[in-house]
Amino acid sequence: MERYPKLLLPEIANLNEIDVYLSNGGFEAYKKAIKMSPEEVINEVKKSGLRGRGGACFPTGLKWSFMPKSKDIPKYLCVNGDESEPGSFKDRQIFEFNPFQLIEGILISGYAMGIKTAYIYIRGEYHKWINLMQKALDTAYERGYVGPKMKTTFGNDYWLDIFIHKGAGAYICGEETALMNSIEGDRGYPRFKPPFPAQRGLWGYPTTINNVETITAVVPIIKMGGDEYAKIGAPKHPGTLLFGVSGHINRPGVYELPTGTPLKEIIYEHCGGVWKNKSLKAVIPGGSSMPPLTAEEAEIALMDEESLQQFGTHIGTGGIIVMDEDTDIVKVTYRIAHFYHHESCGQCTPCREGCGWMEKMLKRIYEGNATAKDLDLLYSVASNIEGNTICALGDAAAWPVKGFLTKFRSEFEKRVKASREFVPPNVVHGKRRSFSDFVEYKS
Amino acid sequence: MEIKFSEEELNKVEELKSKYPNSKAALMGVLWLAQKKFGWISQEVIEYVADLLQLPPSHVDGVVSFYTMYFKKPMGKYHIQVCTNVSCLLRDGEEIYHYISKKLGISNGEVTSDGLFSLEEVECMGACGGAPMIAVNENYFENIDIEFVDKLIDNLRKQDGLSS
Numbered sequence: 001m002e003r004y005p006k007l008l009l010p011e012i013a014n015l016n017e018i019d020v021y022l023s024n025g026g027f028e029a030y031k032k033a034i035k036m037s038p039e040e041v042i043n044e045v046k047k048s049g050l051r052g053r054g055g056a057c058f059p060t061g062l063k064w065s066f067m068p069k070s071k072d073i074p075k076y077l078c079v080n081g082d083e084s085e086p087g088s089f090k091d092r093q094i095f096e097f098n099p100f101q102l103i104e105g106i107l108i109s110g111y112a113m114g115i116k117t118a119y120i121y122i123r124g125e126y127h128k129w130i131n132l133m134q135k136a137l138d139t140a141y142e143r144g145y146v147g148p149k150m151k152t153t154f155g156n157d158y159w160l161d162i163f164i165h166k167g168a169g170a171y172i173c174g175e176e177t178a179l180m181n182s183i184e185g186d187r188g189y190p191r192f193k194p195p196f197p198a199q200r201g202l203w204g205y206p207t208t209i210n211n212v213e214t215i216t217a218v219v220p221i222i223k224m225g226g227d228e229y230a231k232i233g234a235p236k237h238p239g240t241l242l243f244g245v246s247g248h249i250n251r252p253g254v255y256e257l258p259t260g261t262p263l264k265e266i267i268y269e270h271c272g273g274v275w276k277n278k279s280l281k282a283v284i285p286g287g288s289s290m291p292p293l294t295a296e297e298a299e300i301a302l303m304d305e306e307s308l309q310q311f312g313t314h315i316g317t318g319g320i321i322v323m324d325e326d327t328d329i330v331k332v333t334y335r336i337a338h339f340y341h342h343e344s345c346g347q348c349t350p351c352r353e354g355c356g357w358m359e360k361m362l363k364r365i366y367e368g369n370a371t372a373k374d375l376d377l378l379y380s381v382a383s384n385i386e387g388n389t390i391c392a393l394g395d396a397a398a399w400p401v402k403g404f405l406t407k408f409r410s411e412f413e414k415r416v417k418a419s420r421e422f423v424p425p426n427v428v429h430g431k432r433r434s435f436s437d438f439v440e441y442k443s
Numbered sequence: 444m445e446i447k448f449s450e451e452e453l454n455k456v457e458e459l460k461s462k463y464p465n466s467k468a469a470l471m472g473v474l475w476l477a478q479k480k481f482g483w484i485s486q487e488v489i490e491y492v493a494d495l496l497q498l499p500p501s502h503v504d505g506v507v508s509f510y511t512m513y514f515k516k517p518m519g520k521y522h523i524q525v526c527t528n529v530s531c532l533l534r535d536g537e538e539i540y541h542y543i544s545k546k547l548g549i550s551n552g553e554v555t556s557d558g559l560f561s562l563e564e565v566e567c568m569g570a571c572g573g574a575p576m577i578a579v580n581e582n583y584f585e586n587i588d589i590e591f592v593d594k595l596i597d598n599l600r601k602q603d604g605l606s607s
Contacts, residue, residue, distance in 0.1 A: 074464070083569045084566075084567065084569070085567070086528045086529050086530065086566070086567035086571065087529065087530055087567070087571050088569070088571070089569045089570055089571050089572050089573075091569075092569055123569065124475075124510070124512045125512070125565075125568045125569065125578065126569065127581035128581065128582070128583065163462040163463075165462075165471070165472075166471065166472065166475060167471075167510070167512075168471055168474070168475070168510035168511070168512040168513055169510050169511035169512035169565075170509065170510050170511065171566065171567075182471070183463075183468060184467065184468050185463075185467040185468040185469065185470035185471060185506065186467075186502075186506065187505050187506055187509040188509060188510070203464055203465070244571060244572055245572070246530040246533075246571035246572050246574055247529075247530055247533045247534070247571075247574075248533055248534075252571070252572040252573070252574070253572045254572060284529070288528070288529050288567075319571065321529055321530055321533070321571070323533060327533065331532070332529060332532065332533075335527070335528065335529055335532050336529060339528055339529075339566055339567070342566060343566065345509075
């Protein structure tokens with residue numbers, strides 16, 4: 001098996017201790033960055049072609065360049081460690097095994113955008129990882145790598161504060177504007193865009209929100225230079241990615257691999273193949289909100305955004321969920337729909353009502369009480385949620401349902417009846433005037 | 444129990460407030476603190492926290508009701524959270540949920556009559572690589588099976604019998 005560079009999770013023991021991190025080139029990238037101007041740092045990130053690792057794949061350098069240059073107003077950085085997408089469990093590896101690289105990444109990003117305060121938003125369920133991250137942060141403060149003491153450590157005027165904000169169980173808070181509301185102490189409702197966070201973000205001031213993995217990837221970019229980083233992996237979506245593989249697989253776990261790695265290689269070489277020697281039925285390539293790949297597509301798909309788009313899906317968070325030949329696709333779709341119904345914040349009617357409706361229909365299909373007509377209705381409801389909501393949760397709920405329904409239609413058709421059984425009218429209906437009465441009445 | 448923070452906890456509240464430009468943003472942190480101390484977020488706790496942070500109680504109530512991890516009623520000493528989302532579902536997370544539910548005789552959101560256990564069917568907890576998984580209070584248990592769950596619950600019962 002070919003060896004790949006490990007830029008985010010290097011195989012070094014005890015890297016979560018600051019001395020080990022320092023002896024392995026820790027904070028060298030930041031020292032290099034402060035010798036450059038902030039614009040040069042942003043340009044380096046632009047050159048690297050780094051794209052957001054939270055699912056939207058937005059170019060990071062471009063996002064940073066939207067931040068106003070003014071130094072007199074507060075500006076904020078939010079590091080998104082909500083990690084609530086089912087199937088992804090990569091950020092917690094960074095919190096646990098490489099927290100100082102995340103801190104260094106925040107320093108570099110903060111320097112590039114002139115930010116004085118950064119918040120790391122970590123989901124409430126991650127008690128253990130919040131404690132680990134807090135411990136690392138406390139050490140960094142103590143040793144003068146974060147906070148006002150930075151000025152003497154690095155001999156530069158720039159310094160910033162980093163705080164951890166603990167979530168409390170809401171999938172929607174992984175959405176950038178909901179995350180800001182959550183930090184502000186409100187219900188996690190997504191905000192309308194525009195204004196974009198770079199114009200009006202936290203407390204109305206310019207804010208940038210980046211994924212934990214994105215910020216961590218900034219360190220090797222500065223270390224090796226943007227041009228060098230851009231050579232790794234797929235040209236349009238370069239770098240290494242943390243693939244979290246779960247489901248029916250022999251060796252589930254997080255694997256750091258270059259983008260553009262064939263999915264087949266990930267499943268059969270790195271993860272030891274589908275469990276119990278079974279064959280593949282479907283693969284979700286990037287967390288539960290992404291449309292699935294069929295077994296045939298999984299054979300040829302490359303794991304980068306552009307290649308996956310050819311199959312009508314996306315890289316998402318890189319959370320690969322593998323399903324074997326015996327998987328009940330209808331049940332999986334029903335479970336996914338249940339999740340989005342549960343997590344819909346309730347602001348937009350199409351999502352609030354539509355997600356519940358989809359779940360009910362899928363329950364009917366799963367229990368064998370649906371008719372063929374329901375399949376078309378399901379597709380139509382999903383289509384009417386998609387694109388009609390403030391945030392992307394509506395799309396995230398619609399995509400997997402539409403994807404499974406289109407690519408595994410026969411599985412659904414097997415579960416529905418040709419026509420609905422006649423249901424006798426209940427007492428209330430029986431007492432109502434029938435249509436024929438109405439006609440007679442009129443004439 | 445009187446709804447009041449100790450001196451130490453009040454210092455913690457001040458520390459939380461210092462992280463943000465206004466005190467409203469400290470609300471989630473203060474609610475975590477309150478849940479740890481009082482066990483759950485009652486109406487009295489809502490009013491106390493609102494008073495502490497100079498916020499309308501309705502706002503605090505709104506936040507408490509939005510986030511699933513704040514308990515709106517007393518929960519068991521050991522709060523068992525079972526994930527049944529896709530990755531866990533594929534690896535029999537549902538069977539584990541039903542097994543626990545049957546063993547403890549409670550369903551989703553309920554507490555055993557001795558107040559020792561409560562059960563919750565949760566959405567993805569970010570441990571898909573270790574599916575199926577459960578969490579007891581703040582601790583994750585990954586790559587588990589029914590046998591393990593059986594032993595764990597028995598051990599917790601025993602442990603509590605000894606400690607009380």
